[in-house]
Amino acid sequence: xxxxxKSRKLLRIHRDxxxxxxxxxxxxxxxxxxxxxxxxxxxxIAIGHKVAARDIKAGEKVYKCGVPIGSAKEPIPAGAHxxxxxxxxxxxxxxTLDKDHVFVK
Amino acid sequence: xxxxxNSPALQGFLRSxxxxxxxxxxxxxxxxxxxxxxxxxxxxxxxxxxxHLIGFGGCYPNAxxxxxxxxxxxHPNVGGALLLSLGCESFNxxxxxxxxxxTGRPVGTVVIQQTGGTRKSIESGKEWVEQALRxxxxxxxxxxxxxxxxxxxxxxxxxxxxxxxxxxxVGRAFDLLVEQGAATIFEETGEMIGLEDVMSSRxxxxxxGEELKKSVEKAAYYYRVMGHASFAPGNxxxxxxxxxxxxxxxYCKSGDSAISGLIKPGDVPRKGxxxxxxxxxxxxxxxxxxxxxxxxxxxxLIACGSHVILFTxxxxxxxxxxxxxxxxxxxxxETYDRMSDDMDVNAGRILRLEASVDEVGKEIYxxxxxxxxxxxxxSESLGHQEFVLTYKSFEPIGPHCxxx
Numbered sequence: 001x002x003x004x005x006k007s008r009k010l011l012r013i014h015r016d017x018x019x020x021x022x023x024x025x026x027x028x029x030x031x032x033x034x035x036x037x038x039x040x041x042x043x044x045i046a047i048g049h050k051v052a053a054r055d056i057k058a059g060e061k062v063y064k065c066g067v068p069i070g071s072a073k074e075p076i077p078a079g080a081h082x083x084x085x086x087x088x089x090x091x092x093x094x095x096t097l098d099k100d101h102v103f104v105k
Numbered sequence: 106x107x108x109x110x111n112s113p114a115l116q117g118f119l120r121s122x123x124x125x126x127x128x129x130x131x132x133x134x135x136x137x138x139x140x141x142x143x144x145x146x147x148x149x150x151x152x153x154x155x156x157h158l159i160g161f162g163g164c165y166p167n168a169x170x171x172x173x174x175x176x177x178x179x180h181p182n183v184g185g186a187l188l189l190s191l192g193c194e195s196f197n198x199x200x201x202x203x204x205x206x207x208t209g210r211p212v213g214t215v216v217i218q219q220t221g222g223t224r225k226s227i228e229s230g231k232e233w234v235e236q237a238l239r240x241x242x243x244x245x246x247x248x249x250x251x252x253x254x255x256x257x258x259x260x261x262x263x264x265x266x267x268x269x270x271x272x273x274x275v276g277r278a279f280d281l282l283v284e285q286g287a288a289t290i291f292e293e294t295g296e297m298i299g300l301e302d303v304m305s306s307r308x309x310x311x312x313x314g315e316e317l318k319k320s321v322e323k324a325a326y327y328y329r330v331m332g333h334a335s336f337a338p339g340n341x342x343x344x345x346x347x348x349x350x351x352x353x354x355x356y357c358k359s360g361d362s363a364i365s366g367l368i369k370p371g372d373v374p375r376k377g378x379x380x381x382x383x384x385x386x387x388x389x390x391x392x393x394x395x396x397x398x399x400x401x402x403x404x405x406l407i408a409c410g411s412h413v414i415l416f417t418x419x420x421x422x423x424x425x426x427x428x429x430x431x432x433x434x435x436x437x438x439e440t441y442d443r444m445s446d447d448m449d450v451n452a453g454r455i456l457r458l459e460a461s462v463d464e465v466g467k468e469i470y471x472x473x474x475x476x477x478x479x480x481x482x483x484s485e486s487l488g489h490q491e492f493v494l495t496y497k498s499f500e501p502i503g504p505h506c507x508x509x
Contacts, residue, residue, distance in 0.1 A: 007458070013273050023458060047344075048269075050346070065268075066357070066361060067300065067303055067349070069353060082346070
């Protein structure tokens, strides 16, 4: 059966979440429904990644599974990809590898 | 949702301490590895009957293993116990037998050195089990309320889907169970780093909140000594942005209820609510990893009184357990398609947007009631009865861990 919001690519885990999980590959130009509003994606987003469920203000807490996972570094519009570039931990900086395989913060 | 109206009438096996079992099995327990073969031969001759093999392999004494064996042999799902001793191990078989006897359960001890070796011990043990199985048929069956049920959860063979389908769905099932007065138990403090404050704020008292926080700090230290990494670059490629986000994958199995207490292996919740089981040993790391595999955790959840275990898996674990049925919730739809014989619930439907997290949560809740009513889970019907118990050391829980 079809779930809330009639989305074709996005999964809502918890009612308090302001992010949705991508469950089918997203391509630029794809349209989908995000919490009742249509959005047009502007980039490729891989399965398992997150998009904003609504407009999120800079500094706002980001919720997934009903639990805060960090806060927004900048204003994030509904449907935008959310990752290291616009979301930061409130606990400890996330270190990862850049394209040259160097540890970056 | 109102309680008794839409719950099926459950029956439990009444034990002398007032607890009720959803199964009525005989455990055959070896008290050192040297008695393992004899115990297994006895159990193997009762295939298809409720006779389960458990045991402790170590020859040297260990207070934790002793407590685990005592609580497991008097678990409400257990009707009686046969102890298998070689004769010279240090496990205190006398006290274990006395503790089981005090509960009114049939208990037997076969000491291999005194009985005359392997063959005679197997024969003697088989005779005892045959007569004990007849004896436990007389255990009274009485109505079992949901507020008398204890349900534990664990994840194993996780993949990227676990944290977004099966684990949040178990969280919903836990919320429904807690609403009905059941006791629910979650664990894996080692996977909750970054969520100390979030978890602490859910405690029913600030003092308990502090204890919850300390348990995660203890786990962080222990795993650091064991060389366990936290956030790896592969996590970010998979879409995880922060350590908190990685940790909620396991944590969300706890649902949204307030946290009523912190327990350690062998502590049985005396009332309904949500409990954190601290499985990380106290003191300096001594015996290696806190739990060497999923079944070591399942045995601890059962020692805390769990009647049923909710086991989430993405890659596809097949294990069950001795004593309490294990319900498998498969997170990944492709794994489910490949291994459906082993899976009780297909939470992968969430990923395909065929069902919501709430719907699968309700399905898991229904499955718990079904299994509690006597229907076998997949792992049970396939004959899985894994059991692992190793060396560990714990201090008793502090005074603030179980607020009244």
